[in-house]
Amino acid sequence: MNYHNVISAVVRALAAETINSAGGCDFEPKVQMAKQKGEISGKDAALLADCIVHKLLHAQLSPRHWNALVAKYSTHRGRKIDSIGRLVAVVPTPAPKRFTQQAVLVWAVPQQSKGIQRKVSEVKAPAPREEERDGQWEWRNKAAAESVARANRHARAVAESKPGEMIVLAESNYDMTTWDSQGLTERTYQRWSKAIRDHLESMVDEALVEAQHMLEAVGVLSGEAA
Template sequence: MGLYKDVMGTLVRVLAADNIDNSTKQSWQKLIDAELRSGGQGAGIAVRDKFDYDCCLYALLHRELAPAQWDVLVAKYSTHKANKVGAISRLVARTTSPAPQLFIFKALTAWAIPKLKGAQSGKRSTDMIVLPAEFYDINTWDTEARPDSTRGRWRLGIHKFLAVLEESAVIHVTEILDREQLFDEVT
């Protein structure tokens, strides 16, 4: 019997493993725990054992993925603030673009931390990174006020680079999960 259902759900769960403690449960953790107790995915495994598997898989992915692949996944999907910020800063250094460093930093950060509805009004969890609305204004990304077409081209190039990197990382994660036989067989 496999431990996980799909790649993206597994990836998000595993990247959240470093942000979980035993004090209070986040709402998504309670849902997973309830699913396990009710006979859902991985029901034959104790919650603590599943967490241990998540931690082992976290270490395996960190070891086997290329550093840029690991960073793009952590930047996009991790819930650990410090890890997310660290991954973003390492990706900035790895991103090749004619854009100035400030532009690259802001474009990459806006990609990794998209604007969320309800975040500024207090309707979302406060345990996540929420950037001020003006951070997403592309006019603030370039101090030399280059034309919109130039800034748009730069942003598109950076986002394409990140999308290709993310896709290659997810493919590699899928190969690892398949190799380790961690998915339920589809009937």
């Protein structure tokens, strides 16, 4: 099995894990257990090659490089989410953690077209009841606000859910003004976001270079570099 370029190899290798999502990328031992005579061919051979590449890259790449590739290219929901979380911890940025989490998330899950994007229908908290004396309606006002907050969290969760492995975020996730509560300038948020994205793309580029060297060494790249 030869791949046209390194990106093709990485994408196919990561997709192989989704195909075998019930047990991970474990197609190789399944083939051995089947005790098939002669060489395997066709789709089985291609899938086996993809799984071997997956195993090679996972074993040889550094954790940060592996997580960068998984976060960007994987369609395995669980693996992608895990790698996104791990990247948050290694991205150098002065931005608060919440902002960094959202910036990494939307980099790994780009905004979809309007035909796919889901909007969140959120409700607004009712105006607090006016008190004639201190604390008269405090508990009711607080309960109403908490109830609205729970309803909106549920609405966002529903909007972001989708059958299968694909991750679809609610449109509100792409609004940078919701990533931080300090009320800083848009220019500051744009600078933070760009720096985080640039660093992540740099990690992906480094990972692809390393992956290319590995795959060239075992002779499975037939085309040009990425």
